[in-house]
Amino acid sequence: MKTLVASILPLAVAALLGSAALAEEAAPANGAAPAAHHEEGATPHYPLKEPKEEEWTFAGPFGHYDKAQLQRGLKVYTEVCSACHSMNLVPFRMLGELGYSEAQVKAFAANYEVQDGPNAAGEMFTRKAVPSDHFPAPFANAEAAAASNNGAVPPDFSLIAKAREVERGFPRFVGDIFTQYQENGPDYIHALLTGYEEPPAGFQVPQGGHYNPYFHAAAVLAMPKPLSDGQVTYDDGSPATVDQYSRDVSAFLMWAAEPHLEERKRTGFMVMIFLAIFTLLIYLTKRSVYANKDH
Numbered sequence: 568m569k570t571l572v573a574s575i576l577p578l579a580v581a582a583l584l585g586s587a588a589l590a591e592e593a594a595p596a597n598g599a600a601p602a603a604h605h606e607e608g609a610t611p612h613y614p615l616k617e618p619k620e621e622e623w624t625f626a627g628p629f630g631h632y633d634k635a636q637l638q639r640g641l642k643v644y645t646e647v648c649s650a651c652h653s654m655n656l657v658p659f660r661m662l663g664e665l666g667y668s669e670a671q672v673k674a675f676a677a678n679y680e681v682q683d684g685p686n687a688a689g690e691m692f693t694r695k696a697v698p699s700d701h702f703p704a705p706f707a708n709a710e711a712a713a714a715s716n717n718g719a720v721p722p723d724f725s726l727i728a729k730a731r732e733v734e735r736g737f738p739r740f741v742g743d744i745f746t747q748y749q750e751n752g753p754d755y756i757h758a759l760l761t762g763y764e765e766p767p768a769g770f771q772v773p774q775g776g777h778y779n780p781y782f783h784a785a786a787v788l789a790m791p792k793p794l795s796d797g798q799v800t801y802d803d804g805s806p807a808t809v810d811q812y813s814r815d816v817s818a819f820l821m822w823a824a825e826p827h828l829e830e831r832k833r834t835g836f837m838v839m840i841f842l843a844i845f846t847l848l849i850y851l852t853k854r855s856v857y858a859n860k861d862h
């Protein structure tokens with residue numbers, strides 16, 4: 568009985584939390600009418616469209632990264648996104664994990680210039696990057712980035728795939744615990760990059776804005792559609808389409824945010840096996856210790 572209660576209790580708590588979240592959604596704190604998405608004048612719920620669940624090699628308990636895909640994603644990042652988005656926390660040497668040799672990583676880093684110093688004369692200077700340097704930012708500071716992008720700062724990419732885990736609400740988040748769904752971030756980025764469309768009739772797109780129903784904070788964002796078919800040339804014959812680019816760069820950003828995902832999943836699996844064996848041993852011990860005792 569006790570074990571039954573123990574196994575049902577977390578579920579019950581999760582369900583309660585879920586219905587509380589639902590109630591909150593239905594009756595906003597400011598006393599406005601219940602969140603009606605389509606009512607004239609009501610604040611809509613963003614994102615207007617939910618990201619679709621995509622297939623990822625790194626999903627599930629045995630998930631692993633596809634190195635060829637990550638290399639393509641790196642290409643998309645370097646040739647397109649890095650014009651606006653920094654990736655401050657990622658050092659070039661980490662690219663070795665994508666299957667590049669040390670010499671290749673060195674040559675890749677040497678394409679970039681970083682600021683260093685001060686030298687003996689007390690002056691800062693620029694030099695070619697080396698593998699221990701991090702990807703340099705495209706803008707000198709956030710103000711310069713905002714000034715070039717209609718007032719919006721392109722967010723840093725180091726952790727973006729983990730920072731945009733768009734909520735899925737009750738009851739799906741309960742199911743997600745059991746299916747181990749953790750790919751909200753790449754699903755969201757893929758949906759955003761492929762989701763630019765014409766605004767609905769009568770919708771006024773503000774100056775410098777771009778309509779995208781998948782953006783999590785509004786219906787428009789300051790980033791113009793960054794990808795178009797044929798823009799990046801792949802060496803491995805993968806399709807040169809917006810869908811493929813988005814898929815690859817989303818996987819790459821997941822890797823940048825969680826480079827040790829494979830190790831974490833492997834360890835988690837070993838821990839579960841250990842716990843199962845341990846439970847069995849404890850049970851057998853208990854049976855043998857109490858075998859001849861009166862209850």
Ligand code: HEC
Nearest residue numbers: 647648650651716719720721722756783788789790793816
């Ligand atoms: C011309 C500059 C520019 C380029 C190139 C660019 N972006 Fe952006 N991006 C922005 C700006 C500006 C924002 C902030 C938008 C806002 O907050 O309104 C942004 C925001 C984002 C966001 C965050 C959206 C959110 O939920 O807050 C993601 C993800 C993103 N960009 C992905 C990419 C990817 C992937 C590429 C390359 C394929 C790329 N961007 C290329 C300017 C750019």
